[in-house]
Amino acid sequence: MMFRCVFLFLLITSLPWSQNAFSVKPTKVTLGELPTLKETLLSSPQDILLSDQFEENIYGESQSFSDYAYWHKLVFPEASKQQKNENFVLGLNYYVIENLDFYLFHGNQLQKHWTRGALQDWQGDTEHYNGIWIPITLSSEKSTTLLIRKQGNSPLLTPFKLFSTQEATTQKENKLLFWVFIISSLLILLAHNIFVFILLRQPGFVYYLGLNVIILIALSVITGFSRWVFSEEISQWLIRNLFTVFGIGTWILYRFSVQFLKEVQIPSPDSFIRKYGDSIFIIFLLLVQIVSVKTSASLFAAIEVFLFIVCTYWGANAYLKGFIAVRFYLFSWIILMVGSILNTMIFWKILPINPITEAILPVCSLLQLLGFSFAFADKANHIEQKRQLQAITDPSTGLPNRTYYFDTLPLQLNEMNKNQPQFALIMIEITSHLKLSQAFGPAKADSALCEVILSTHQKIIEMDGILSLLLPNKSTKKLMRLTSKNIVLLSTTPDEIKEQVQQIQQILDHPTIVDKVLFRHQYKIGSAIYPSQGSNLDKLYQNALIASNSVTYSSGNWAPFTHKLKSNHAHQLRLITLLTDDIRQEKLYFDIQPQVNLADNRIVGGEVLIRWNNEHLGQVSPAEFIPLAEQTGLIYKLTDMLLEKVFQWASSNPVALLAQRLSINISALDLLQENFAERVNILLKQYRLSAEKFTIEITETSVFQKSEIVGHNVKKLHDAGFELSIDDFGVGYSSMQNLVALEINELKIDQFFVMNLMTDTQSQTLCRNMINLSKDLNIISVAEGIESEDILNLLRQWHCQVGQGYHLYRPMSTLQYLTLLEERDQPLSPSINRA
Template sequence: MTLRVPFWERSIGVRIIVLFLGMLLAVQLASFTALQASLSQHAHRVLPNQLREGERLLQSLLERKAGALVDGARLLAADYGFREAVSSNDADTIVSVLANHGARIGATEAALLGTDFALRASTAAHPNELVAVAHQLRDSAIAGQPSTIALVAGTPHQAVLVPVRAPLVVGWVLMAFPVDPHLGDDMRDLSGLGLTLVSRRSPDGPWRLSLTSLDAGRSAGLVGEKWPASAIDQPMTSVMAAGEELGVRVMPLGRPPAHGAAPDILALVSLSVDDAVRLPRDLQLALIGITLLAIGVFAVGSVFTARRVTTPLRALAAAAERLGAGDFETPMRGQRRHDEVGELSQAFERMRTRVAENQAQILRLAYWDSLTGLPNRARFREAVNDAIAERSTIAVVMLDLNRFKHVNDVLGYRIGDLLLIQVGQRLASHLVREGELVARLSGDEFGILLRVPHAALALSIAERIERAFDEPLALEEHRVDMRAAIGVACWPQHADDGDALLNRAELAMYAAKRRSSGPVLYAPSIDVASAQTLTLLTELREAVERGELRLYLQPKLALDDGRVIGAEALVRWQHRERGLVPPGEFIPFAEQTGFIRVLTLWVFEEAARHHRRLGAGAAELVLSVNLSTRDLLDPELPLKFAAVLARHRVPAEAFCFEITESAIMDDPARALAILDRLSEMGFQLSIDDFGTGYSSLAYLKRLPVDEIKIDQSFVRSMQSERDDATIVRSTIDLAHNLGLQVVAEGVESAEVWNMLRELGCDQAQGYHMGRPMPVDEFARFVERKPASLPAGARAVALTLH
């Protein structure tokens, strides 16, 4: 699939042109934006002043109109016939004169009020509105301001109030004139501002349009506003009307309303903010012309600059193609230039002269380990394949250092590096034939290619290499003991090709690591075992669920009279396809994966369940469960055991847990805390395989143990080996002096039995007394040899071995 590349990314020249023109447009746009912002700021600063001047103009127009209306009203008040009619209280004459005179001067409403401002005559359909207006004007008219704007018949009117004198004031004439409909046009012609009058009948009622010089859209937007009382004090209020921003000056007309309320009549003096900030058309044309001219000039300059840059770059690209093709002889052109392109050409020339040297260095880095100077995995694999291609009989020895990480952690990485270097040198000293080599395959893993005629010689060399590690490595002031797991595989005996040979040597190495018993020569069974362990965990889980595990018991007897005092329980796996699986095939795997916790709990559960079925004396038996490292790191272990005891109604005193020193070593603090809790619950503790560790006495002092179990490696040969007999005697004396019981395992003859009894050992276990047997068979065994000794002297040991 071909990706489409934008045209501006295909050429530096195009990008230069686009960049220059883009910068120009950006500058022009920034200038236009700044100008527009400046105009906007200027407009918002100047417009309130224009609106204020418009407000003054409107006041002047209204005052001029009011003066003319007052003069007309005074002519009527000074008319002799009108005054005589008022004096004679001739209502018909008064109404007639008011109507005729009002019509002549344009008044639509007229009324005569008494000196008490009570209505005496009116031409209005709603005379009460005129009376209310008269009361509004009363004080101001007396003070010489006889006019106002008021709502009459629902529309704004200019109202005037003048006295009737004969010669004293005998009444008042009120005349109302509709606001001049041309008032808005006059405002627009004189100032360019718009005028809109709005009114409402009640303080909460909607505003209604009374007069406007604006179009329908703008005027509708102004009428739709709320116009609170606070808007009156603002220099300018911005309003969106018909999609356009208007600046509005709010001017109340008529008498001031009650405190805090908006007036009933508003004059809205307005102008367009958008028009004020819009650039004049001639200025717009000038800017467009300047921009087009600049674009043309920049385009020509950009094309010239782009060509100056791209032409030498194309020459350098062609030179790079030649270098890529392996041509390191042709010199670079353009080195005489004194600009950046010249510097680039010189750099290319220096690169050309160094590439050949770098090629050799790269090959070395690809095939050799920089720390040890040995070949790496790639070179080792190549050498193995080359030897196979020559049809030579060869062997691959794979070696992995034990505890190398520990060396790094304790002594530091610098000492670890020195160790790897010395190991490589020590391994290389065993190469005697042409074509053999040592390689460092990974962190602490080495490989050795041997040209040997048969596997026996390869294994012999591997054993000699292992013995070479008997001598400690001297690393500055440190002397480090180092061991290694070694695997051996041969061609063509064990593999058809190099990769398979390396793989099988590695499998043999891992087998040696597991067995800890010296070099391992590859065998097909190693592959089978590897494949089987892939499914072993799943099969173990299914074995527990399907009930394939079996509990076997081996008798334990008191040495003083030979009576049965307990048994050691062993777990057996009755596989549905493979039959009885040896414990050595699944117990170590369970310990590695952590599944040993499940097996431990299963053994404890089964022992508790069968406790009362073991014979007449079963109620007094103490059952011991072997705990592994994984178990002692489980903080919930005491709670799990307590639940089993409660479920089967068995006391904690009926059990004893056997532990080994290795089970405590991983995390002594946590292990000891768990053991203390178990002891507090009433369980007994026993040290298993006593004498095989290196800190047994220290743990005898720290652990709350009740007994020790002498390892069978000492017991089995004590008849023939005096040293073993001495160890057993010393252990028994030590334990008794500490108040501990002693159990000897591995008793396989009457002679060993008699020797242990003479030495004062408490309990014995082994094939001489009985082999492991199912629970039912053991129950019958107990019935034949009843356990009648006092509680606390009998034990059943449950292990997983």
């Protein structure tokens, strides 16, 4: 602080302060309790001068809140020859006193009148603001008396101080330098923070700017500087509504705190103070318009303390949440509120006013601006850290993403490889995501997928032997999400990878609820070991992906990488490329396998079987290319091409549908397409065919319950006249649910059970029960894979209705099928009851 205070006390005579005799010139003296008079009737200064009702015991009363006017008297004896023509200067700390008058008397003669009240005209006798300084010229012939009249609701902050002329000049200069330093520093720091805001566009800065404007206004009002900053009308309005201004400043500080801490959701939107904080300040602003100044001061003090506690609590919680920028916010906030509370304590005369306490609020205001400068810089770093974190993490789960895997993880592995020569990459692919999206919509599918990923991560966090991944915010994860459906982790104990995968499978096998339906996710797990199966992360991920793609639902959910798999994968890529070209050129064709009524051996229909004979590969089995088509999305074009070819052939050969039906296989994924049924019906009408002659066989690989898209397609197909059949019943997923969801007309018993009927009693039981189930549901039972006469006889004995298999007829070309129909001379209607 830039004050120079030289404490040299005046030698005081033994006379009491009522006489106030000075034998020597004072350098500086602080006056204690002065003789005081309470004004009950309006009186002139001359009358007050002659009054004998001055008492020292009511001095304390005069310094507090009161509606009365009070007079104070200072009496100086005649000046000696040494003090002739010498002056004293009375100094007073200004603190919003509405009416303050000084009257200087020599004897009974009024020499000078000064007005220094906040609501008074100072008569233009000051060139600039330098405080309240009253020059006192001692008379050499008569006693000198100074009367001070104070009137207003605010307390008069004392003590009064007497200075020599030289010391008063020094005090004025020091005070001016102090305020120039404070105001200049405040403006410079405020300009700096405005510049930071322009660069960073941080939310809540408008509140921060408003807060500091209020602080500058409050300081100018408290010190009296407002008289030289604002017009007389504005200055007096500010003084009359000082607690309104303070209340607005406190509300702005509350709003600024809410915005500054918004990054970490503090305070909670549901908290009481967040919901009703604005209302509390509105009520306060309304109350200060109707209550006394003393009550307003009490309410403001309560709000200060309440806000101090609340915002300090918020800041501490934000820091515990890892919001580092809040440390300087807390510093600035506490400094400002401590300064404000201490200044309020001065106003209430709990603290004395002196150069130190007088400087508390301006210095705290300066420190809070400086602190918020650091807070903004910290927040800028936090925003940059958050940006970096967002760049390397998945927004839905907060897990490290693909960028982290390829850019950040290699640096960590370089350090790890010094002590850990081997590790294993485990890759998990959630294969049911696409089906979920088609069945329930992408939003619910993403939510369900995130749920299972986070559950898996929670399990992995508890596992030993898994590499911890450090993020910029100092948090650690153990799982990475490289694509929407692919997650990976690194095992630092490759020898235990089997046990680790089993623990992960326990989580993945646990069903989740999607749209109030229990759903069991389908997944594949692949693994590869560093460095033997991949010398870098790119190769390692590639090989783990190859391993996961080799997984079949009949072989389990996990496959470790082998070099044989890599050669198979290259073959699959070639298959996909050639299949894409041949579908586009419509080079695929179909055969038909006759279906027989087991009661009388009549041919009642045929199953359409797609075939692919590639010029480079030769004949390719459907068991090899159909799963690839489903994985790559080619199945949709394949189904469209097959339907077109079958309808075109049937239209050209109506004899094939005179007494028989055709069964066409589609993928379960087809029913999850919007408008699939509409496209089929349009194509059927184009070739002028009847839907009653066709059965749509759906390979059972998905769950359809409560899927609006599937329900819509099923209804449209039934309405058009198609019959629906479940193919390979018993080896898929949730078979009983699909019986209801698809409203099927036919159930095809998978050949796995049929071919083992003569050697496996369990297959006999299951097959017989499926036939009985069909009877109970009034649907047709079809057994495929009949390879011997014994099996055929057993199925007849159980009253299975329709059969197909090599023992009856092998798949044949369309021309052979037509020839067969002509040779068998089929009747016009089959004997089987399809009602």
